[in-house]
Amino acid sequence: AQVIVDQFITSAEDKWARLSGLTMLLPHGFEGAGPEHCSARVERFLTLAAEHNIQIVNPTSAAQHFHLLRRQVKRPWRKPLIILTPKSLLREPFVMSQLDEFYSGTFQRVIGDPDVSGQDAPQRIILASGKIGVELLKERAKAERTDVAIIRLEQLYPLPYQQIQEILESYPEGTPTYWVQEEPSNMGAWYFMKVKWDEFGLSQNWPLQIISRPESASPSTGSKKTHI
Numbered sequence: 001a002q003v004i005v006d007q008f009i010t011s012a013e014d015k016w017a018r019l020s021g022l023t024m025l026l027p028h029g030f031e032g033a034g035p036e037h038c039s040a041r042v043e044r045f046l047t048l049a050a051e052h053n054i055q056i057v058n059p060t061s062a063a064q065h066f067h068l069l070r071r072q073v074k075r076p077w078r079k080p081l082i083i084l085t086p087k088s089l090l091r092e093p094f095v096m097s098q099l100d101e102f103y104s105g106t107f108q109r110v111i112g113d114p115d116v117s118g119q120d121a122p123q124r125i126i127l128a129s130g131k132i133g134v135e136l137l138k139e140r141a142k143a144e145r146t147d148v149a150i151i152r153l154e155q156l157y158p159l160p161y162q163q164i165q166e167i168l169e170s171y172p173e174g175t176p177t178y179w180v181q182e183e184p185s186n187m188g189a190w191y192f193m194k195v196k197w198d199e200f201g202l203s204q205n206w207p208l209q210i211i212s213r214p215e216s217a218s219p220s221t222g223s224k225k226t227h228i
Contacts, residue, residue: 002044009080010048019078023069028058029086029131030182030220032227039187039219042156045082046192049157056157058084058130060111063097064154067107086131094134109153109160112167116149124176125168125206129153129189132182156189161200168206177206184216 012018026040045056055072059065065083072081089095116122126148128136133152140148151167153160168177181188190210197208221227 005045006048010045010054013053013079014051020080021072021078023072023081023083025083025085027087028084029088030227031086031088032220032224034222035219039183040082040084041187042084042183042189043187043191046157046189052079052158054157055079055081055155056084057081057155059107059154060089060130060134060152061095061097061101063101063105064107066097066102067105071107084130089131089134092134094138107154109155110163110167111152111154112170113149113151116146118170118172120146120149121172122149122175123147124178125149125151125171126178126180126211127151127153127164127193127208128180129156132180136180156192159196159200161196161202165200165202168202173205175206176209178209178211180211182213183219184213185210186215187219188212 009020009022012020027037028040028042030038042056042058045054048054049056057068059068068081068083124147126136128150129152133150136150140150149171151164153164179190179193181190183190190212194208194210197203202208
């Protein structure tokens with residue numbers, strides 16, 4: 001599968017002008033199972049991403065998933081779509097959507113935080129993608145915190161930096177900003193985000209720091225007890 005992805009799916013348009021609307025739903029989410037059950041190796045896909053050759057997304061609601069698949073079918077052009085799919089979110093009430101969210105709206109590449117505005121002057125801004133963003137929102141609600149803004153990055157590539165910048169500009173410049181991921185620091189989207197953050201000039205006003213597991217040669221421990 002890795003050879004097919006490298007040689008055909010991510011490069012066929014550039015090499016042979018062959019378009020593909022292939023959609024891949026790949027299990028991805030650290031949930032205490034074995035190491036190979038938790039990682040779709042998003043870092044590899046982000047390394048292969050260039051010239052708008054693929055789409056890499058990590059949706060966090062039922063409506064988002066619906067609009068994403070609908071977008072893939074309705075668009076007049078074809079690009080491979082890689083969806084990171086945490087198994088636990090399939091059964092998570094927090095990510096349920098109301099029916100009217102399916103009838104209207106579109107896929108949101110990035111979702112801001114309607115509960116914490118710039119007027120609240122949050123102590124920090126957190127950016128996260130996928131399951132970890134949902135978990136952070138749940139924990140914040142449980143702790144009744146209003147001093148942390150949580151921004152969910154639903155599309156990792158192409159990176160919607162303009163939308164990210166618009167959301168960040170609603171908060172005071174210099175607010176400590178963190179990329180939070182459940183993967184070890186040498187995996188996941190951290191290196192990609194750090195490079196793009198500097199490339200698009202976002203680091204001048206919102207220097208980005210990392211919160212993650214330490215570097216590791218294996219995606220996870222494979223031990224439920226250690227994971228918890």
